[in-house]
Amino acid sequence: MVNKKKILIIEDDQSLSSAYRAKLSLHYDTRSAITGDEGIKLAHDWMPDLILLDLFLPGKTGQEVLQDFKGHAKTKHIPVIVLTNLEGQCDKMLELGAISCLIKTATSMQDIVQKIEEYLQPEV
């Protein structure tokens, strides 16, 4: 059995989170977290190959979560795609080490899949 690449989705909106999982689960192994702290713990325990990160989260903000990932040797190499509607924040997130920053309302599911495929080859 082929091991699927792992994607961690950190998103507090459950319908959006489940839509991402439904879209991605055919080709990837996905898990989701709804708070920043939960996301950080899961990233350390599960070691995903890529992380989708929302910015507006309960508790720790997405920016703090991203800084945490980039500040730890264990997680700093994991590519992070920020998905947000706070477009003013994108430049900052790229500076902090996100590989991409997509505006949710201006991005289709297909755009997200394509962006992920630039970094992870899907297992078929």
Add this chain to the structure above:
Amino acid sequence: MKSIAKFLKSLLRQNQDMPLVRQNVNFVKKSEEHYKKPIVKKAAPVIYSDLAAKDKLLQETKSFVASIVESADDAIIGETLEGTITSWNKGAEHLFGYKGEEAIGRSISTIYPPELRDELPKMLERLKRGEYITHHQTVRMDKNSKRIPVSLSLSPIKDAKGNVVGVSAIARDISKEKELDRLKDEFISLTSHALRTPLSAIKGLISMIYQGDYGPMNDNLRKPLSNISISTERLIQLVNDLLNISRVQTGKLEFVLSAFNINDPIQKVISQLDPLAKETGIDLKFVAKPHAKVQADVEKTIDILNNLISNALKFTNKGSIEIMVEERDDMVVVMVKDTGIGIADKDKDRLFQKFQQIANPTSKQISGTGLGLYLSKTLANKMGGDVWLVESELKKGSNFAFSLPKSGSKRALEAKQSLLIEINNF
């Protein structure tokens, strides 16, 4: 002399209707003595009564002005040209915490935060030249070193010959306005997230159902799903437009000006809208492309072009839409000419107002938000350009124009400076 003056004053009080003669009297008062002495020599009672009335009027005016100054909520401060405080009203006591007797005689720099002390010589220099400084938003410091956001209006005080001899300053506490601004920003930020996140979920889920991610797509569902999708896009557009308008009004919309060939964004928008044009049988043509370089924000230029060309598509049922670029002095003008339904004369004046929609009775397309043209014009204006209706005739079509400053032109430089000034004022 005192008694004569007293007598005349009482006379005046008894004869309120006595005619006053103004001739031969120099009303420029330098001191009490100045006008009393020569007048006693001339001994002209009518003039006496005139001066007494003048004195009374002056006293009353002084007392009237003093009562306004004292009861004003704003801080009203008098300063010398060197910045020494000469008067300090109750409003100033209340705002800055110093009593009048503590403040008078001190330098006005006392209420300047250390990091802003450089402002003082520059301001005094401008006032010495007779300039007025109005509604200058800055920060001052109270007795406890607390920073207070204020709006300052400074005026030079001039003597009879027009020489600047001092400064009057009015400082209004704008803490509440700043707090409201902050709340508004927070509200905008929350709204942008709170409204757009569920919209993103709806948008994503619809596309997944459509693409069969949840099982085979039922043909009966295509039409309603497509309608849900159009409405969702419209709602997303409405939220985006509202946010942009709010940001533009509060100066929070960032403009990244760069030089680029206007053909690039035009080509991009045409390629995005061409499938829709083909679907409706409209010929979308880019006919004149002189490779003109403009100075503008690329993304906002795309938004404006998108709005103008989408509108043309929306209101054209058959025929074509032509896009032309022309260079005119300092400006580059993009024209979007359609063979659509045209605009009635009665509607032309309200085209660029907020929430105005022109109905298209022959089209079944869902209408827009009524904010597009208003926002496009506002954005173009901020970048030193404009959006306007060149001509339109019912059943024949419309021609809209969009201008931007040519890169490197004087107009481009002015637009850049004006955006910078705006940023500094917020």
